[in-house]
Amino acid sequence: MYEGTSNTGFNVQSQKCTRWSPTPVQLLVLEELYRQGTKTPSSEQIQQIASQLRRFGKIEGKNVFYWFQNHKARERQKRCRLEIEETASTEGKKEHKLSCDILKSNRE
C-alpha cells in the first residue's frame, strides 16, 4: 500500500499534502457537471472549474482533470461489470433483449 503505515502514528491523511480528495460540495458540483454533459473538459473548462471550486477547498486543475478521467472510466467499468454479470450464463449477445420480452406480455 502506501509507505508511511508503520512507524509512529503520523496521520498521513490529516493535514499535510496528501493526495487531493474533493469536499462534499466539490463532489456534488463535479457530479452535476458530469451529468450535464461535461465528460472530458478542455483545459479552459478545467481551469474555470478549478478556480470556482477553489472556494470550497484546495483544488488544482490537475485534480479536476483526473477526477473526470477517473469518473468516466469508473462509470464505464461499472456498466461493463453489470452487463457481463447479466450475460454470464449465456455467452453471446443474443439474450440482451431479456426483460423487454418478459414485460411485454402484460404491458398494455
Added chain:
Amino acid sequence: MYEGTSNTGFNVQSQKCTRWSPTPVQLLVLEELYRQGTKTPSSEQIQQIASQLRRFGKIEGKNVFYWFQNHKARERQKRCRLEIEETASTEGKKEHKLSCDILKSNRE
C-alpha cells in the same frame, strides 16, 4: 398471517389477487438464489426460475424480474445509508447557491 382463521376464510392466493405476491416457499427460493449470486437474471434464467416456482403457486416471468430488481435496489438502500451530504445545515444554503452559479457558467 395468511389464511383467515375462521369464517372469512377466502383463500388469499387462489382467486382475486390483482398483484402477485410470493408464497413463503417461493420467497425462500428467491432469497436463496439472490444470496447465491443471482442479482440480475437473464431472461432465460427468469423463465427457468418462474417455471420452477410455478410448482408452488401462480407466478410469471415478470414477477421474477420485478422481484430481483426491487430486491437488489432495496438491499442496496439498506446497506448504503452513509454520506448524507446534501445540506450541511448552516453552510448548505450558501454553498448551494454558489454551486448553481458555477453550473450555470459552465453549462454552455
Added chain:
DNA sequence: GCAAATTAATGATTTATTCAAG
C-alpha cells in the same frame, strides 16, 4: 376475537442515466 383504520412492505410503473451503434 374481529374488523375498521392506519402504517409498513413491496409489487409494478415511470424516469433518467449509461455506453456505444450508426
Added chain:
DNA sequence: CTTGAATAAATCATTAATTTGC
C-alpha cells in the same frame, strides 16, 4: 451527435401487518 438497448433510481399503488375501539 443521435439514438438503441438496458437498466437502476425514483415513484406510484396495492397488499400485508399492526393498531385500535368495541
